[in-house]
Amino acid sequence: MGVGRLAGLSVPVRHLVAATLCALAAAAVYPLRQLLEPANVVMLLLLVVAFNAAWLGRGPAVLGTVVSVALFDFLFVPPQLSFAVSDVKYLITFAVMLLVSLLIGQLTVSLRASADEAALRERRSHALYALARSLAGAMLPAQVMEQVAAFVRTEAGAEVHFHLPDEDDGALHPQPAGVPAPGVAETTAAAGIFFTPAEGQAGCVAVAGVGLMLPLHGATRCRGVMVVQPGAAAAPLESLRPLLEAVASLAAIALERLHFVAVAQASQFEAEAERLRNSILASISHDIRTPLTVLFGLADALALSEGRLGSEEREAAHAIRDQAGRLHDMVDKLLDMARLQAGTVRLRKEWQPLDEILGAAIALLGDALRAHPVTLVQAAETPLVAVDAVLLERVFCNLLDNAARCSPAGTPITVDLAREGDMLVVGVRDHGPGFPAGGERAFELFERGRASGVAGVGLGLAICRAVVEAHGGWIRAGNAADGGACVRFALPCGEAPVIEPEAGVEAQA
Incomplete structure (x- = not known):
């Protein structure tokens, strides 16, 4: 009245x-x-x-x-x-x-x-x-909550606190810090409001002994729950419902804006870091590849020379050649990764049998597999796949080389080929210590998924993932139940062309 x-x-x-x-x-x-x-x-x-x-x-x-x-x-x-x-x-x-x-x-x-x-x-x-204007300048969720609480305290004589989700697991936590621990009824009601889809909610909900609870609906999802508790001289909360709903809407918009600002900043920083890293990779790789090639050639010439060097000098020359070759291999991997991430590599796909590409990779590795016999297990008929043989040979080389370097001498390496649906799945398994924590992070750049005592820069599996995904497949790393690491990747089979026999062969038959 x-x-x-x-x-x-x-x-x-x-x-x-x-x-x-x-x-x-x-x-x-x-x-x-x-x-x-x-x-x-x-x-x-x-x-x-x-x-x-x-x-x-x-x-x-x-x-x-x-x-x-x-x-x-x-x-x-x-x-x-x-x-x-x-x-x-x-x-x-x-x-x-x-x-x-x-x-x-x-x-x-x-x-x-x-x-x-x-x-x-x-x-x-x-x-x-005025509240909307002040919320537009808020830089942190704590500032949003402070301004909203001050507004409701002034206009409605009520107190406000929030239940906001955690960025990692999505669980609700009372905010701001220092708020008394909520009761079971409030926690249950807040979770029910937050996890209920927007179309199934009836707006704010009055909870006995708690007050009004309003969902903070953003444009994409619910950003939390606002709890309004009546003060000593507050008007009935139901009479203030339109005002409180407007405040909750402004708070949701502000919190969502801060979320998207944080996401945009993180994406920008990640893109800038990735661009800088790729530039450094490309620059370093090209700048040191030429002197490495010269160093490897000179060391190889010294190691092959006879009668001019003593035994100690010859051993030193062999060591220089081996280390230069290893460093040259690392630089090649850096170049491959830089080219793959820059998108400058074009796939030259041809229908190929994977067992032949695997054989070429084994022959290329040579002495690296001398102490690790490779066993191939495949079905009677393995379909052809349309792949870039050069890049896929690099995938096999990286996987086999990792398996050999991380396994005890004399242990075998098993390669499985099997068709699963419309995909041809390849598994490379060794008998080493395996990947820590399943090995999903092993495909990140410069991430060493094996024991720290094994030499490497952490690019082999990253190159494998880039090549396999460029072919439309997937790759995963894990540990076998009886020990050892197992890397599996899949390539789409597609519709292989029908190979018709030559006319002369038919006549002879």
Whole structure:
């Protein structure tokens, strides 16, 4: 109910003021009773009734109406100074005056209430605009929560805290820090609201003993739950529901903006770091490849020379050649990775049997597999696959070389070929210590998935993944149940062309 500007007075005082004003108005007009018609006196008294309704409220206005009618009868209707009525027509005057006074009072009170409500809405709209402007400049979720809590405390006299999801596991945690631990009812209700799809929610939910709980719906998903607890002098929360829903919407927009800003910054930093790393890889690889080639050639020439070097010098030359060759291999891997990430490698696909590509890789490795016999296990008929034989040979070389270097001497390496659906799956298994924690991180750049005592820069498996994914396949690393590491990759089979026999062969058959 809207009341006037004197609503700060207590109820008895407002009623007393209303009656006093009516009495003063009647006393002021009484000396002029011979000059004024009764209708004029009624108009003046109705004016006081309207003032009471506008400035004191509905109750004082009703009391003023009754007092005005009584004073009009007592002071102005013959016989005067008596409540007796000599003419019956004055009864109609009393009834009409009473009804008109009550109607004027009611309309005035309603008008005042509408004006007060409009002023309150305008003030809250300005406050919401100021809140939205301040939230637009918030840089941290803690600032959002602080500004929202201050707004609700000022506008509604209530206290606010939040349940926000963790970025890692998505579990809800009470915020801000220092909030008393919520009860089981609040925690359960917050989880139910947060994990319920937006189309299945009914907006804010009132929980007994907790208050109102409002979901923070963003454009993509729910960003948390806002809990509003009534303060000592707070208005009923249900009456503040539209305001609180607007505040929750602004908080959700601010939190979602901060989330996307963080994601964009992380993506930008990652892209910049990746670009810088690729530039360094390409620059270093090209700059040191030429001197490495010269160094390897000179060391090889020294190692092959006879009669000019002693045994110690020859051993040193062999060691220089071997280390230069290993470093040359690392540089080749850096170049391959740089080219694959730059997207400059074009696949020259041809229909090939994988067992022949595997044989070529084994022959290329040579002495590296001398202590590790390679066993091939495949079905009777293995389909052809459309692959770039040179790149896939590099995949086999990296996998076999890793398996050989990470396995004890004399242990075999097993290669499996099997068709699974529309994919041809290849598995390379050794009998070494295996990958730590399953080995999924082994495919990252410069990530060494094996024991630290094995030489390498952590690029072999990254190159394997880039090549396999470029062919439309997948690759995974894991450990076998009975020990050892196992790397499996799959390539799409496709529709291999039908090889028709030559005419001469048919005739001979």
